Amino acid sequence: MNQHTRFNLPICLAVEEDAFFHSDEIIKRYIPEIIGQKTLIISEEFLMGIYKEKICDISSDFGGAEIYAMGSASFDEAVSIAKKVCVEEIKVIIGIGGGRVLDTAKYAAHISKAVYICMPTSLSNDSLASPFAVLETYGKARKTLDCKIPTAIIVDTNMIINAPQEQTLSGIGDTIAKHTALFDWKLAAEKGSDKIDDFAYALSRMSFDSVYHCDQKDMKSRVFIRILSRALVMGGLAMEIAGSSRPCSGSEHLFAHAIEEHYPDIRITHGLAVALGTIPACIFQGQDPSGLLSFYRTHSLSIDPSSYGISEEMFADMWEKARTIRPGRVTVLENVHPDRVQLNEIYHRMKEEA
């Protein structure tokens, strides 16, 4: 898809307190025609343990919908769900869970052409409304696949407030990444390797601004969770409108991909890896990182690489790998080639300022 083709927007975006308790009423308000259609709920075993009551309630609200516990967040799992959906003439898929569940459910709905309702239990990244699904393909190797965005997104603010803090911090990281991503996108456009879509650019900028300049700093407050939810959804829609991930993904994401693909033993979430990448990316871009540093401090989001088990050597190697991990993606890394001394300096600054 490119920026000249059409894009889709969700019909429903509800961000409400206890939204999961009346999801059927929300859907009835926006898309009444799908009420009563055969529905499949996709979640995960451990989430079904934690949220048993809520998921059962949603199932009965949607005509006794079957609840399916998915296994791996893989291409094969998505295809097998899609097969079930087609064969059993299921018309609606509801995904209830974190990124793994939502990506698998989104892709299954995409292939089977079912209506997809996205109900996140945590806000760890902007994939909930993006036109992509990241799935395992062969073994643990993962690929980003083009996908249709959800028809409806229902965020229960109470659910998110009670989700593990690390998940929310990851969502913040993925939002702050838009700062360096947009800079890189402009750079790529100047070099003629990409084109800026103004509306997608503005949407992504607003997504960043709403969280970065938010007066409410308490991550457990309803106001903050509402703002973060909308920011992540807007990021996803910016990608849908641009027809690429460029409005939300630049050199800081290349760094995160280098960790994900080359250092699978480093236990760090996508959003936190991306946050870690924003400080060096900012410096490479010639921007002052002090605003971001103080923002991360305010939210107690650690950008000390050593706190994630990343040594100086690994840090330097990750940036080296980041250069080649997505060939064709022009970022500031084309302009700069920091040496070990500079990278060590940045590493230590991040350690001290975290």
Ligand SMILES: [Zn+2]
């Ligand atoms: Zn991301």
